[in-house]
Amino acid sequence: MTVGVDKKTHQENGRKSVTLINPHAFPGSAEASRADLEAVCRAVRELAGLSPQLPTRIRLQHGRTSVEIDWPVTEGPQPPVRPSTGQAAAAPDDEPESGLRYVCAPMVGTFYQAPEPGSPPFVSVGDLVRPGQTVGILEVMKMMSTIEAEVAGRVVEVLVPNGTSVEYQQRLITVAPATEG
Amino acid sequence: MFTTVLVANRGEVALRIARTCRELGLRTVAVYSTADRDSAVVRFADRAVRIGPPQARGSYLHVPSVIEAAIATGAEAVHPGYGFLSEDPDFAEICEANGLTFIGPPPRVIEQLGDKAMARTLMAGAGLPVLPGSTGALATPGDAKETAQRVGYPVILKAVAGGGGRGMAVVRSEEGLLPAYHSTRAHARAVFGDERVYLERFIEDARHIEVQVVCDRHGAAVHLGERDCSVQRRHQKLIEESPAPNLPQELRERMCQAAVRGALAVGYVGAATFEFVLTPDHRFYLMEVNCRLQVEHPVTEMVTGIDLVREQITVAAGRPLSFRQDEVRPRGVAVECRVNAEDPARGFAPTPGLLTEFVPPGGPFVRVDTHAYPGWLVGPDYDSLLAKTVVWAPDRAQALARMDRALSEFRIDGPAVRTTGAFLREALARPEFRAGTHTTGLVARMTEEPVATGR
Numbered sequence: 259m260t261v262g263v264d265k266k267t268h269q270e271n272g273r274k275s276v277t278l279i280n281p282h283a284f285p286g287s288a289e290a291s292r293a294d295l296e297a298v299c300r301a302v303r304e305l306a307g308l309s310p311q312l313p314t315r316i317r318l319q320h321g322r323t324s325v326e327i328d329w330p331v332t333e334g335p336q337p338p339v340r341p342s343t344g345q346a347a348a349a350p351d352d353e354p355e356s357g358l359r360y361v362c363a364p365m366v367g368t369f370y371q372a373p374e375p376g377s378p379p380f381v382s383v384g385d386l387v388r389p390g391q392t393v394g395i396l397e398v399m400k401m402m403s404t405i406e407a408e409v410a411g412r413v414v415e416v417l418v419p420n421g422t423s424v425e426y427q428q429r430l431i432t433v434a435p436a437t438e439g
Numbered sequence: 440m441f442t443t444v445l446v447a448n449r450g451e452v453a454l455r456i457a458r459t460c461r462e463l464g465l466r467t468v469a470v471y472s473t474a475d476r477d478s479a480v481v482r483f484a485d486r487a488v489r490i491g492p493p494q495a496r497g498s499y500l501h502v503p504s505v506i507e508a509a510i511a512t513g514a515e516a517v518h519p520g521y522g523f524l525s526e527d528p529d530f531a532e533i534c535e536a537n538g539l540t541f542i543g544p545p546p547r548v549i550e551q552l553g554d555k556a557m558a559r560t561l562m563a564g565a566g567l568p569v570l571p572g573s574t575g576a577l578a579t580p581g582d583a584k585e586t587a588q589r590v591g592y593p594v595i596l597k598a599v600a601g602g603g604g605r606g607m608a609v610v611r612s613e614e615g616l617l618p619a620y621h622s623t624r625a626h627a628r629a630v631f632g633d634e635r636v637y638l639e640r641f642i643e644d645a646r647h648i649e650v651q652v653v654c655d656r657h658g659a660a661v662h663l664g665e666r667d668c669s670v671q672r673r674h675q676k677l678i679e680e681s682p683a684p685n686l687p688q689e690l691r692e693r694m695c696q697a698a699v700r701g702a703l704a705v706g707y708v709g710a711a712t713f714e715f716v717l718t719p720d721h722r723f724y725l726m727e728v729n730c731r732l733q734v735e736h737p738v739t740e741m742v743t744g745i746d747l748v749r750e751q752i753t754v755a756a757g758r759p760l761s762f763r764q765d766e767v768r769p770r771g772v773a774v775e776c777r778v779n780a781e782d783p784a785r786g787f788a789p790t791p792g793l794l795t796e797f798v799p800p801g802g803p804f805v806r807v808d809t810h811a812y813p814g815w816l817v818g819p820d821y822d823s824l825l826a827k828t829v830v831w832a833p834d835r836a837q838a839l840a841r842m843d844r845a846l847s848e849f850r851i852d853g854p855a856v857r858t859t860g861a862f863l864r865e866a867l868a869r870p871e872f873r874a875g876t877h878t879t880g881l882v883a884r885m886t887e888e889p890v891a892t893g894r
Contacts, residue, residue, distance in 0.1 A: 366490050366507040399503040399537075423511035425489040426504065427473065 302327065303386070359409050360417075361431040363424040367398035369405075371420040379420075381431065385413045393431055396424075411435040440756045441465060441515040441540065446480065447505045448520030451810045451827060452732070453480040456518050459748040468512045470505055472498035474818045479810040486512050493820040499523045502530050509539050516540040516755060518748070522822070525731040526553050526602070542755040544709045544730050551705060552728045556599045556637040562725050565704035567697050570716070570724040572639035583620045586638050587613065595641040596620060598627035602727055604674030606630060609641050642724075644878040646717040647671065648683050650698035651739045653750050654707045655760045662695040663739050663747075664769045670866055672787065672882040677859070678866060679735035680774040681742050684835060684875025687721070694723055701728065710736075710751050719878075734777070734827070737808060741773035741831040772838040773831045776846060776867075779823040782857035783886075791819040792855030800848035804831040804841060817856060825851065825858060835875065843867055 302316060316327050363369065371379040371394055381393045387407040394405040411433040418430050443466040446453045457467040457480055469484035474493035481487040488508040491498030498504065500523055509517055517539050519525035525543065528550035534541040543549065552558045556575045563569045571590040576599050577583045587594045587610070596619055598606030606627050608619045620636065628634035651663040667683035668676045682691070698713035712729040736747045745767070750760065781787040794815045799807040809826035811817070817825065828845050832838035846864050866885060871877040 365501075366488060366504040366511070368507075368511075398507055399533075401503070423507070426491045426498070427489065 357435060358414065359411065359433045359435050360429040361393055361405060361407055361433060362427045362429055363396060364403075364405065364426075365396060365398050366426055367396040367424060369418050369420070369422050369424045369430055370395040370397065371416060379416075381413050381416070383413050383415060386436075387411060387413060387433060405430065407431075407433065409433060409435045440758075441752075443468060443485075443512065443514045444516045444518055444542070444752065445470065445505070445509040445512065445514035445539075446484070446518050446520065447499070447524055448518070448522070449475050449478065449480065449499060449810075450821065451808045451824065452520040452734070453478075454483055454810050455808050456520060456732075456748050457483050459746055459752070460518075462746075463749060463752060465752075468508065468514050470499070470508050472820075474820050477815070479812065479815075488512060493818065495523065495820070502527075502533055505530075506533060506537050506539070509534075510537060514539065516542055516752070518542040518752070519731065521731050521734055526729070528553060540755050542709065542751050544707055544711070548705050548707055549730045552730050553602070554599055555597060555601060555727055556635070558728055559637070559725070561705060562701050562728070565701050567701050567713075567725045568723060570639040570642070570726075573637045576635035576637050577620070580617055580620055583616060583636075583638060584613070587616055590638070590640045593641040593643065594638050596623045596636050596638050598623065598631055598633070599635040599637055600631035600633035601627065602729065604671070604676070607674060642716050642718050644719055644880055645669075646683070646878055647676075647714065647726075648686070648694065648717050648723070649712050649714040649733075650695050651733075651736070651747070652698050652702045652707070652711045652713060653747070653754070653760060654702050654709065654711070655754045656708050656757055657759050658703075659760050659763075660699045660702045660707065661760055661762065661764045661767060662699050663743050663745060663767055665691060665694060666733075666735055666738055668735060669877055669879050670872070670881055671879050672886070676735060676777065677863065677882065678774065678776050678872075679738050680772065680835075680838075681738040682769060682772065686717075690721055690723070697723075697725070701725070709754055710747055734824070735775050737806060737827060737829045738773040738775045741806065741829060742769040742771060743767055744770075771831055771833045772835045773829060774838050774842050775827055775829045776842060776863045777824060777859070778826045778828060778846075778849065778851070778863070779859045780817045780825050780856055781823050781859050783859060783862040784857070787859070789819070789823045790855055790857045791817045792853045793817075794851065794853045794856060796850050796852035798848075798850040799826060800828065800845035802845070802848075805829070805845045806831075811851075817853075839867055839873065 381387060387393060388410050389408055391407045392404045393407050395402050396405055413431060414434050415432040417432060418424055444460050445468040446456045447470060453469060460467045467484040469480045469487040470490045471478060471481050471487055472491050472493050475481065490504040490508055491501050517534050524530040526549055528546040531541040531543060531546040531549055551561060559569050560575060573586045593609055593611045596608045596610060601607065608623045610616050610619045623636050624634040627636060647668045648665050649668060650665050652660060654660040664681055665683050666679050666681045668679045670678035694715055701713055702711055710732055712733050714726040715723045716726050717723045732747060740747055780790050782790050794811055794813055794817060797811050797813045799809060806829040807826050811825050830838055830841040830845055832841050843864055846860050849860055851858050866872055872881060
């Protein structure tokens with residue numbers, strides 16, 4: 259089942275938003291409704307990926323499905339900043355001023371971006387990551403261990419080339435945390 | 440010869456090793472924990488690799504991280520210093536398996552001598568005198584009781600995996616034996632991960648005398664004389680000197696020969712220390728063999744003019760020793776005082792904190808091995824050794840006067856930091872120490888009396 263979308267983009271009051279309206283949606287059976295909702299969520303993920311910045315607001319209305327996503331209107335490439343209030347222990351290299359978080363090497367070793375040579379990297383710039391998601395591999399004395407994201411957010415930069423030896427707590431990937439509220 | 444050496448240690452000894460590496464024209468790689476990012480060796484070394492958190496378990500004791508750092512930096516050899524991984528046979532073996540030369544004895548030798556009960560048996564087999572005691576580890580509390588009765592009280596219980604003065608308890612009568620047996624085992628299990636203990640006769644009023652030996656891969660074993668380390672607090676050395684005062688030449692010769700015999704018996708390579716206890720009636724017994732550079736090695740260097748770290752490195756690279764036994768001619772007297780960040784007025788409690796002032800002594804024949812500097816934060820994660828002050832003089836009286844002068848010059852200050860400096864000067868001034876008739880009981884007698892506050 260697909261959800262037809264009608265996309266309108268407008269800009270006002272210092273924010274950019276996308277509004278989705280599903281003209282085919284109607285209050286119906288619970289099953290259809292759930293399927294609709296899932297499709298809408300997929301569309302939201304897709305839309306949220308349109309900009310390298312994180313949305314500041316997502317509004318989803320179910321009956322006659324309506325989705326609104328707001329991004330801040332900013333000059334330059336910097337992502338939205340909102341200090342994280344998450345409970346996850348901040349890595350020592352986190353910068354509260356910028357709101358950026360870093361995935362750091364848990365040990366000395368060799369950092370790999372992909373599960374094996376030639377395969378696509380675990381994450382690329384612009385990808386959304388969830389806590390616990392594998393974002394790389396660290397080889398320490400021929401033992402491979404996965405490196406996981408600690409916070410939800412968007413990958414802003416992969417700081418270390420594939421196959422580089424890294425030090426303890428060296429920054430590997432910059433993540434702009436997803437904002438809350 | 441190597442071109443790059445990784446120093447798998449921290450503090451004063453890491454810097455001391457890196458200095459000799461530089462003199463040999465070798466590149467040096469330091470490894471450090473996040474607590475040591477501003478350390479002296481990190482600044483000194485050609486490369487520095489951050490390997491883990493302040494807790495040694497995740498950094499200086501974490502084998503994969505040290506090995507990775509060595510491989511990533513192209514090091515061919517690893518110097519383990521003292522403490523940490525220096526007497527870990529597994530680490531030595533893993534180094535070799537990764538194509539790195541471990542600067543120390545072969546893993547098998549470390550393993551044999553690291554098991555203190557096995558070392559006793561091996562060395563007794565090589566003809567070295569050992570104290571009456573258990574054959575190997577004690578099997579049961581009953582075994583402990585029986586052995587203690589046979590050798591006679593007082594006895595000392597020691598952890599099989601112990602060493603460096605840790606994991607022991609002296610028992611003076613039978614009613615104290617079982618509690619000490621259980622507590623020593625519990626301590627050994629917690630600290631060394633091996634609860635086995637053994638038992639020996641304990642000698643009151645003994646002297647601690649150790650012999651420095653160096654061996655190459657070509658079968659040469661040479662001793663560099665002895666060190667007297669009788670000034671100890673709870674089995675931790677505070678003052679060391681070479682030669683041992685009032686030691687008859689014939690007895691010195693027998694002790695040194697015994698150490699060389701012991702080293703040859705196990706196929707030793709590198710620097711080893713044979714620790715002996717010397718009784719008031721001049722009988723000596725082997726306590727343990729340390730398979731590493733000792734903290735107090737500078738006193739031997741000062742009297743022999745031999746750089747022990749240099750010999751360790753060249754021997755590890757397969758070269759023969761750079762001297763024969765008859766070329767080792769100790770001269771004069773060297774003394775070392777360990778200035779620790781501890782407060783003698785509060786039971787020698789460690790006093791970590793920021794150093795606002797740190798001016799080591801200088802002048803003729805004074806050597807200070809330290810990693811400290813003004814602004815250095817003495818952290819709570821590692822031992823309290825701040826600076827080894829070493830002096831040399833043609834005779835003992837001059838050496839003691841020089842040491843007292845040097846310690847009086849030492850300026851160390853910080854909001855929370857206290858040091859053992861004043862206590863060491865008190866020990867130097869004790870009549871029995873000046874006469875060279877002191878035993879390992881000296882510090883205990885001193886601390887029963889009021890002491891000066893260390894500042």
